[in-house]
Amino acid sequence: MSPEMIGLLAQGTWETLYMTLVSTAIAYIIGIPIGVILYITGEGGIRRNRTVNAVVGVIVNILRSVPFLILLVAILPFTRLVVGTTIGSTATIVPLVVAAAPYVGRMVESSLKEIDAGVIEAARAMGTSAWQMIYKVFLPEAKPSLLVGATISLATILGYSAMAGFVGGGGLGAIAINYGYYRYQSDIMLITVALLVIIVQILQEGGLKLVGKVDKRLR
Amino acid sequence: MIELKNLTKKFKVGKTEVAAVDDVSLTIPDGDIYGIIGFSGAGKSTLVRCINLLERPTSGEVLVDGVDLTKLPRKQLLAARKKIGMIFQQFNLLAQRTVEANVRFPLEIEGVPRAQADARVAELLALVDLSDKAKSYPAQLSGGQKQRVAIARALASQPQIILCDEATSALDPITTSSILDLLKSLNRQLGVTIVVITHEMRVVEQICNHVAVMSGGRIQEQGTVRDVFLHPASETARKLIHPAGDDAPEALPPNTLRLAFTGEESGAPVISDMTLQCDVMVNILSANTENIGGKPFGQMLIQLPDDPAAVQRIEEYLAGRDITYEVPGKGSE
Ligand SMILES: Nc1ncnc2c1ncn2[C@@H]1O[C@H](COP(=O)(O)OP(=O)(O)OP(=O)(O)O)[C@@H](O)[C@H]1O
Ligand SMILES: [Mg+2]
Numbered sequence: 322m323s324p325e326m327i328g329l330l331a332q333g334t335w336e337t338l339y340m341t342l343v344s345t346a347i348a349y350i351i352g353i354p355i356g357v358i359l360y361i362t363g364e365g366g367i368r369r370n371r372t373v374n375a376v377v378g379v380i381v382n383i384l385r386s387v388p389f390l391i392l393l394v395a396i397l398p399f400t401r402l403v404v405g406t407t408i409g410s411t412a413t414i415v416p417l418v419v420a421a422a423p424y425v426g427r428m429v430e431s432s433l434k435e436i437d438a439g440v441i442e443a444a445r446a447m448g449t450s451a452w453q454m455i456y457k458v459f460l461p462e463a464k465p466s467l468l469v470g471a472t473i474s475l476a477t478i479l480g481y482s483a484m485a486g487f488v489g490g491g492g493l494g495a496i497a498i499n500y501g502y503y504r505y506q507s508d509i510m511l512i513t514v515a516l517l518v519i520i521v522q523i524l525q526e527g528g529l530k531l532v533g534k535v536d537k538r539l540r
Numbered sequence: 541m542i543e544l545k546n547l548t549k550k551f552k553v554g555k556t557e558v559a560a561v562d563d564v565s566l567t568i569p570d571g572d573i574y575g576i577i578g579f580s581g582a583g584k585s586t587l588v589r590c591i592n593l594l595e596r597p598t599s600g601e602v603l604v605d606g607v608d609l610t611k612l613p614r615k616q617l618l619a620a621r622k623k624i625g626m627i628f629q630q631f632n633l634l635a636q637r638t639v640e641a642n643v644r645f646p647l648e649i650e651g652v653p654r655a656q657a658d659a660r661v662a663e664l665l666a667l668v669d670l671s672d673k674a675k676s677y678p679a680q681l682s683g684g685q686k687q688r689v690a691i692a693r694a695l696a697s698q699p700q701i702i703l704c705d706e707a708t709s710a711l712d713p714i715t716t717s718s719i720l721d722l723l724k725s726l727n728r729q730l731g732v733t734i735v736v737i738t739h740e741m742r743v744v745e746q747i748c749n750h751v752a753v754m755s756g757g758r759i760q761e762q763g764t765v766r767d768v769f770l771h772p773a774s775e776t777a778r779k780l781i782h783p784a785g786d787d788a789p790e791a792l793p794p795n796t797l798r799l800a801f802t803g804e805e806s807g808a809p810v811i812s813d814m815t816l817q818c819d820v821m822v823n824i825l826s827a828n829t830e831n832i833g834g835k836p837f838g839q840m841l842i843q844l845p846d847d848p849a850a851v852q853r854i855e856e857y858l859a860g861r862d863i864t865y866e867v868p869g870k871g872s873e
Binding site for chain 1: 541592594615618619620621622624625626628630631632633634635636637645646649650677678679690693698701
């Protein structure tokens with residue numbers, strides 16, 4: 322393999338990691354509040370509110386049902402507005418975040434739902450306010466489950482980012498499409514796929530190890 | 541002082557409404573250890589959850605030191621809850637926090653400065669004898685240790701009241717006893733009022749001064765533990781005191797008497813003396829001794845001969861000795 326090719330693959334790997342990690346981080350910044358709102362306004366939540374729950378729930382469901390490639394194309398004007406271009410890794414982050422934030426919101430909601438109701442009851446009995454409940458009980462108690470969710474989200478977002486290669490996104494996905502698909506260089510395609518698999522594997526393993534370290538229930 | 545006035549809590553189950561607590565009025569004096577006993581589904585948990593408004597009553601008043609909690613705005617209710625500690629059957633510790641961080645939790649909620657909070661936590665852990673477990677996580681503790689952490693946590697904000705919902709029901713008898721002793725000594729040392737929810741008579745016997753017997757959402761009877769134990773007036777109370785069903789009149793042979801011995805009197809000499817004095821043979825069906833508030837109480841079921849004259853002699857003898865007796869199922873004489 323030529324040195325240029327190796328350089329290209331290295332560049333692609335870096336871009337993929339950049340897109341995935343940055344999108345996941347931003348998706349969590351937006352998704353955690355969404356998940357918390359869904360949880361506390363939901364059935365039996367500490368701030369039960371059917372209207373808010375239904376509105377947020379419907380928006381999340383709509384965004385989650387649109388296929389990623391269609392979403393990506395549909396919001397191109399929005400992407401241009403935010404980053405000034407629709408081509409390359411940074412531009413891909415915008416649709417990735419729009420697609421991932423609602424997904425993350427549901428992940429967070431389901432992690433919070435796993436919290437022991439008795440612990441919440443005890444905290445309520447101690448006079449804990451809603452804010453204190455969120456940052457001292459809900460998020461810390463759900464931390465291991467949230468981390469499992471983040472590990473899964475990373476792999477999903479990585480998959481989306483590869484898809485974005487079809488329409489001008491960067492990263493390994495773009496290389497696979499440009500060389501493997503358009504130029505019939507199936508060896509390059511195989512290498513990019515292998516690299517994607519390795520990245521997912523490393524993220525997954527690392528994530529689960531971290532969960533094991535963080536979760537105090539398992540000892 | 542806790543005063544519940546005509547407290548009712550209804551739940552909607554499908555289309556019907558169930559009154560889990562039905563027009564309950566109770567007064568719990570300061571510094572008391574007050575038991576609320578009943579079978580499963582009696583409404584005990586719902587009642588105790590109404591005291592700190594974890595459950596908002598459908599109607600009625602919850603007065604704590606004269607303040608009706610049901611009328612307080614949210615902020616003041618949160619403040620009022622800080623003065624009412626609560627412990628639970630399942631301990632309900634924060635699993636991701638260490639023991640000391642669990643005990644610190646209510647202090648963080650109150651905004652107590654960290655150094656001051658840490659000092660208080662150390663003090664509380666010493667009080668429940670768990671200083672060596674400060675850095676452990678709940679998953680590393682036994683049930684009894686977890687409950688002691690929960691007690692320390694409940695005491696952190698210096699409450700005047702502690703509510704215990706089946707606090708010992710998940711523990712073995714020896715651990716139960718040590719937790720109850722701890723609660724009793726906290727009551728003595730700190731003067732804290734303790735409300736004990738349980739379905740076990742022995743819990744009430746060991747620590748309570750007063751008891752209310754609950755079933756179907758209503759208080760069936762209340763009084764000092766001694767009175768309720770010796771003269772149970774309600775069916776529920778009788779069943780709770782004699783769980784094996786030895787009290788069911790139809791299960792007993794005819795001419796059965798239940799004797800209750802209080803304090804210094806003990807059963808055996810009385811029976812031998814009675815058989816001699818009255819010149820009758822009695823059959824002892826069962827006997828046991830309970831400890832109520834440190835004093836022994838004996839119970840004995842005896843079968844009398846089928847001879848009215850002999851029965852009358854025995855009844856006169858018992859009346860003369862001031863021993864409480866009753867015909868099971870009919871109430872005491
Ligand atoms: N949230 C609820 N919704 C509907 N019904 C409820 C609810 N909570 C309690 N109940 C009903 O109220 C009644 C009393 O329940 P409660 O939990 O207070 O009983 P308990 O005396 O504490 O029983 P246990 O000893 O089993 O804990 C039960 O019939 C129960 O089914
Ligand atoms: Mg209960």
